[in-house]
Every structure is written in C-alpha cells, then in structure tokens.
Amino acid sequence: MKVANAFRSLGRARFPLAAPNWPTGVDRPPPERKIGLDYDHEWSRRYPARLVRAAVIDNVTRPLAHFVAPTTIRGDEYLRHVETPVIFVANHASHLDTPLLLTTLPLRFRHRTVVGAASDYFFDRRWKAALWSLTLAAIPIERSRVNRRSADVAAELLEDNWNLVIFPEGGRSPDGWAQEFRGGAAYLSLRTGKPVVPVYLHGTRRILPKHDDDHPGGSGTENKGRLLRRAQVTVMFGAPLTANEGENARRFGARIERAVELLAKEVATDWWTARQPTDEAASALHGPEGVAWRRAWALGPPGGIGEDRSWPTVGMAKLTRRPRRRRAMTRRTWTGSSVG
Numbered sequence: 001m002k003v004a005n006a007f008r009s010l011g012r013a014r015f016p017l018a019a020p021n022w023p024t025g026v027d028r029p030p031p032e033r034k035i036g037l038d039y040d041h042e043w044s045r046r047y048p049a050r051l052v053r054a055a056v057i058d059n060v061t062r063p064l065a066h067f068v069a070p071t072t073i074r075g076d077e078y079l080r081h082v083e084t085p086v087i088f089v090a091n092h093a094s095h096l097d098t099p100l101l102l103t104t105l106p107l108r109f110r111h112r113t114v115v116g117a118a119s120d121y122f123f124d125r126r127w128k129a130a131l132w133s134l135t136l137a138a139i140p141i142e143r144s145r146v147n148r149r150s151a152d153v154a155a156e157l158l159e160d161n162w163n164l165v166i167f168p169e170g171g172r173s174p175d176g177w178a179q180e181f182r183g184g185a186a187y188l189s190l191r192t193g194k195p196v197v198p199v200y201l202h203g204t205r206r207i208l209p210k211h212d213d214d215h216p217g218g219s220g221t222e223n224k225g226r227l228l229r230r231a232q233v234t235v236m237f238g239a240p241l242t243a244n245e246g247e248n249a250r251r252f253g254a255r256i257e258r259a260v261e262l263l264a265k266e267v268a269t270d271w272w273t274a275r276q277p278t279d280e281a282a283s284a285l286h287g288p289e290g291v292a293w294r295r296a297w298a299l300g301p302p303g304g305i306g307e308d309r310s311w312p313t314v315g316m317a318k319l320t321r322r323p324r325r326r327r328a329m330t331r332r333t334w335t336g337s338s339v340g
Contacts, residue, residue, distance in 0.1 A: 036123050036140060037123075039123050039126075041140070044134055044138075045162070054111045057099075057103060057110065057135075061103055065100045065103050067230075068230055069096060069100055069233040071235055072233070072235070073235050073237075074234060074235070074267075075236050075238060076104075076237055078197065078239050079106055079109065079197070082197065083195075085161050086109075087158070087163070087164045087185050087194055088105075088113075088163065088164065088165045088196075088199055089166055089168055089181075089196055089256055089260065090165070090166075090201055091167070093173045093201065093205040094201075094204035095208040097201050097204050098117075098136055100201065100204065100235065101235065102136065109163050112161065112162055112163055113165060114137045114165070115136050115139070115164075115165045116138075116141040116184075117132055117136070117138035117141065119140035119141060122138055123138075143170040143171065144170065151184070151191070158188065169182070170182055175296065176296075177286050177287035177295060178260070178286055180286070185253070186243070186256055189241075189242065189252065190243050190248075195240035196241045196256055197238065198241065198260045199236065199238070199263070200234075200235075200236040200238075200260050200263035201234075201236075202233065204233055207229055207233075234267050237263075238262070238263050239259075241259060260285060261283060261286075264284040
C-alpha cells in the first residue's frame with residue numbers, strides 16, 4: 001500500500017520530476033512530422049537493417065521479380081571493371097523498375113546501393129517511409145526540382161561509397177515512352193566525380209504501368225484495382241560516363257539522356273544498327289510527336305519498341321493507289337464540277 005501511494009504521489013509530481021505544463025496563453029505548435037524530406041533514414045544503412053534487406057532482396061524480391069518479369073541482362077560486362085560507387089540512371093515505366101534493377105545488379109553493387117525515391121509519395125507516411133527504407137534502401141528526394149538538401153544527402157552517400165539509383169524522369173511514364181530527363185544525376189556526377197551508368201529497362205511498361213494522365217509525375221494511385229501482368233523484360237547497361245573537361249551539368253545531362261536512348265535503339269535492333277545515322281524524327285526513347293493513338297501505335301506490341309509497328313506509309317500508298325485511267329477520270333470529273 002505504501003509503495004502504491006508513493007507511485008501515485010510521484011505521478012502527481014510537477015517539474016522537474018515531471019514534464020512541465022504548457023502555458024495556457026501560448027499556442028501549442030503542431031507536432032513535428034518526421035516524414036518526407038525530414039525523414040531520418042540513417043538507420044536503414046546500419047548493419048542489422050542491411051542484413052535484413054539483403055535477405056529479403058536475395059530470397060524474396062529477386063525470385064518474385066524475375067518470375068513476374070523473366071529478364072534478359074545485357075551490357076553487364078561494363079560493370080565488371082568500373083570502380084564503385086556509381087550513379088545508375090534509368091528510364092521509368094513501372095513500379096517494378098526499382099526491385100528489378102536492384103536484383104539484376106552484381107553482388108558488389110546490390111547490397112551497397114540506395115535508391116532516390118519521391119519524398120511526396122514514398123515518404124508521405126511513417127510506415128511507408130520505414131518500409132521502403134528497409135526493403136529498398138530508399139532515400140527521399142525532391143523530384144520536381146534539384147533540391148539542395150536532397151543533393152547534399154545523395155552526395156554524402158556517394159562519398160561514403162554507396163551507389164545511387166536515380167530515375168531522372170521524376171515519375172513513371174504515362175504512356176510507355178520516356179519523359180524528359182532532369183539534371184540531378186549530371187549535377188551529382190559533376191559534384192562528386194563519380195561515373196554515371198546509363199540503364200534502359202525494356203518491357204516493364206506492361207507490368208504495373210501508369211494509367212491516369214491526371215497525376216503528372218506519378219502519384220502511385222493509378223494502378224488501384226489492376227493486377228500484375230507477366231511480361232518479358234530486358235535490362236540493358238551502358239558504358240560508364242563522366243563529364244568532359246569544361247562540360248556543364250546541362251550538356252552532360254543531355255549526353256546521359258542520349259546514352260539511354262542509344263540503349264533503347266540497341267535493344268530494338270542491334271549494336272551496329274543502333275549507331276547508324278537515321279533521318280527519322282521520332283526518338284527511340286521519347287517516341288514520335290503526335291496524338292496519343294499515334295504514339296501508342298509507334299510504341300508497338302509488348303515485345304518491343306517499334307517491332308512490327310513501323311508507320312505504314314508504303315502500305316498505305318499501295319492501298320490508296322488507283323489505276324491511271326480511273327484517276328484521270330476522277331480528275332476530269334472534279335475539274336468539271338468545280339468550274340460549274
């Protein structure tokens with residue numbers, strides 16, 4: 001009884017034995033939200049979290065990802081002699097892109113790589129921030145612009161020998177074609193001196209694609225009610241890139257984008273054909289300009305960009321060609337009617 005009374009008295013104790021009361025005349029500020037760019041993700045790179053993540057990626061994520069997306073890996077010879085850390089830059093068409101890319105990396109990269117993830121979606125709830133930090137080693141970045149704080153964190157991790165995965169489009173493609181690249185990867189490479197490895201992910205647009213154009217950049221809500229679809233995928237790595245002497249971030253970023261486009265051409269054709277000059281205005285990465293149905297046609301079937309979907313100019317000419325005599329009659333008829 002005496003012990004219980006002592007605990008009750010201690011519970012009624014005031015400062016400094018208990019927390020002070022908030023002054024009644026002062027407005028209490030809202031509680032600090034440790035989410036978004038403010039989320040503390042350092043714990044996810046400590047040994048216990050790294051051990052759990054390695055077990056999940058190797059024994060759960062890898063077999064599941066490669067079952068849903070049977071994968072052909074090309075260009076991995078470029079990774080055999082490159083010095084770590086590096087910045088992986090890839091196109092983005094599906095939520096499967098991140099786990100698929102991580103699980104195709106060689107072991108010396110796979111468990112020492114962080115992923116730049118949109119702070120406004122992947123880190124907007126504490127449970128989501130903890131989940132993606134643990135399973136993907138995700139770090140929050142501002143995808144709408146180059147944010148000083150995000151850049152500082154990424155640069156510190158690169159200096160600490162962590163590889164970095166960046167999707168420079170800022171979100172998943174709304175129609176299967178890549179969006180314009182942003183300059184974060186080029187800026188980080190110039191700042192840290194680390195090489196950029198271009199990556200092209202081919203075929204993932206069939207797996208958890210974006211469907212709603214009302215969510216620019218990808219809100220993560222476009223796939224509700226849609227099931228996974230199994231599709232063949234190719235992961236194509238390119239030669240590491242570094243900035244040339246005197247090259248600024250804008251020019252280097254454009255060169256990175258062209259390197260990913262070259263990989264897209266190579267996947268659709270072959271090494272030699274991809275490097276030949278062409279008069280086609282359409283980009284193998286961004287697609288042709290035009291209405292949605294035209295871009296969808298050019299994108300082609302699930303198996304590849306442009307395969308069996310060339311624009312049928314020759315075929316249409318044959319279909320619309322008329323015999324010479326009938327064309328002449330048509331011209332005379334049209335001329336007479338217009339004059340009259």
